[in-house]
Amino acid sequence: MxxxxxxxxxxxxxxxxxxxxxxxxxxxxxxxxxxxxxxxxxxxxxxxxxxxxxxxxxxxxxxxxYKKVNDRVIDALNRTDLYGVGSTDLEIECAKKITKHVPSAEQVLFCNSGSEATYHAIRLSRAVTERTKLIKFQGCYHGWHDYVARNMLSEPHMIGKRDPGSAGMMDEAIDNTLICTFNDLEDVERTFNDNKGEIAALIVEPIPHNIGCIMPEEGFLKGLRDLCDQNGTMLIFDEVITGFRHNIGGYQNVCAVTPDLTTMGKAMANGFPMAAVAGKKEYMQRYNTYPGGDVWFAGTYNGHAIGTAATIATMEIMETExxxxxxxxxxxxxxxxxxxxxxxxxxxxxxxxxxxxxxxxxxxxxxxxxxxxxxxxxxxxxxxxxxxxxxxxxxxxxxxxxxxxxxxxxxxxxxxxxxxxxxxxxxxx
Ligand SMILES: Cc1ncc(COP(=O)(O)O)c(C=O)c1O
Known part of the structure; x- marks a missing residue:
């Protein structure tokens, strides 16, 4: 070569x-x-x-x-792009499609990367629950920001230990993210019990693809749902990889467990920069895109015609082919x-x-x-x-x-x- x-x-x-x-x-x-x-x-x-x-x-x-997606993006760009004010026809069409297919998505907001989506979802969970702690699983990846960038591809001696992924991270962020073992409900239950009333959200890749493909054991995802319900914690499915790739409605449509919030990205726009956070209306309306909402949500490029047109085209192809x-x-x-x-x-x-x-x-x-x-x-x-x-x-x-x-x-x-x-x-x- x-x-x-x-x-x-x-x-x-x-x-x-x-x-x-x-x-x-x-x-x-x-x-x-x-x-x-x-x-x-x-x-x-x-x-x-x-x-x-x-x-x-x-x-x-x-x-x-992919020609059909690229053509839709080019068509969109021949007439529209980004305004930074109001709404666009493409945003509405795109949001309608996602809420139609993704079980947890009563409403959806667009951003540009999976990291933004998980950041927004976590911040919302903290606002809703008025708690700070977060559970994530060893080996899972949810983006580069301080809330989640720990215990990713840890060295063997650091598994489950305090293993920040970067210099320059805030101690508060690192220490408020608790690490559990995937497929181990007892470990998750123990962590909930040790942090009673303190855990805002549990974030999980329903299939941890960032370490290849570890399948959830029968009952594991349902068990997480139950533990979150028992503890007043929000369940976040990070479907940045599994969403659209495994089913147009996400892996939640396959495993029949509905999270409170879902983060999406990657396959939704077949390679164009596009991501989303979605969930129950009562939670989504806490974002300040809604009048009176108190959870900040913004982004210059959010809802750009490139990402929305690409997502509509990709989803349409999934619907019809x-x-x-x-x-x-x-x-x-x-x-x-x-x-x-x-x-x-x-x-x-x-x-x-x-x-x-x-x-x-x-x-x-x-x-x-x-x-x-x-x-x-x-x-x-x-x-x-x-x-x-x-x-x-x-x-x-x-x-x-x-x-x-x-x-x-x-x-x-x-x-x-x-x-x-x-x-x-x-x-x-
Ligand atoms: C499951 C998961 N969540 C979030 C992210 C972050 O997405 P992005 O790289 O678009 O910020 C990734 C990226 O690989 C991911 O695999």
Missing amino acids: LNERSMELYKEANQYSPGGVHTSIRNVEPHLVFTKAEGAYIYDADGNKYLDFQAAFGPYILGHN PVHKHIFELGERMRQGIREIHDRLGIDAYVAGFGSVWTTYFMSFEPKNYTDLMQNDADLYIKYRKKLLERGFFKMPMNIKRNHISYSHTKEDIENALQAIEDVLKEII
Whole structure:
């Protein structure tokens, strides 16, 4: 794989931006500079073509540069953009669609990133409950702000301990966020009991995709709902990844547990910057977009025509075409195919996934939480992904990262990927 041009450009990128990238975890080896994206494929500056499973961490549910979405955005921009006052026709249409499909969304507000959405949801929960503490789970990611940026991909000795993700964070924010173990209701109950009447919200990725794909055990999400109800705590489903990707109404529509608040982003606009916070009307009307509301909600770019048009187009395609059927079928074929390869080669590994998402953990049992993932052979995981990348199959070469299938992937793409997986695994063992 040639990457001379990428290396030249990377050097240049480093002159102007620290590390040459604009998000921390983008700095992986080999460092590639990308110049083109189309459907299921991405291309780098040296002309290498990759079948993309990274999907920019999840937004591309339909595929890159998806024409029907891009056309809607271009049409919108030919007539409208952003006003900073009043409402727009596109905002209304978009909000109507989301409240129609997402069970918890009686009302919705738009912002531009998942981090903004979780920030707004948490602040609202504090205003509603008049409490300060928050529960999150070890390994889950809810954005970069101080309220939630702790105990993400913790080192083994820091699991469950005080593990802020950044220098410069406020101690008050770190210490008011309590950490629990996913799939462990007793741990959550104990935490509630130890902090009686103090917990404003419990925020959870209903499937923690930031550590691959850990499935919630039967009754876990319902148990969280019950514990929140018993303790007067707001349940926030962070559906920034699961929303729209697993179901047009979010994973809450699949698991039949309705949170008080939901945060959305990524797949909702097929790659355009767009996010949302939604919930029960009685809570949403605390935001000061509503006359008399006392919870600040603002953003210069909120409701921009680009994001609203892209979301309407993406949701319309999900409503009228077999998007989820297609990506779920390919996801199932991928997982099954990899399991068969493991059986043939005698490899002891666990293939995890749901719908269009999958990953292979190099460990012998199904992980239930972040601690279990310490059994994953990280070196092998990264080596395996690097070798696939060299063959033109893009899975980010970083530990415990998931892969995504889009509506633009074909059966042939999946069969080709399976062949490459078999070849690479034969080479490795
Ligand atoms: C579950 C979840 N919540 C929130 C975020 C933050 O979203 P953004 O990167 O758009 O700020 C992410 C980003 O990966 C995420 O995976």
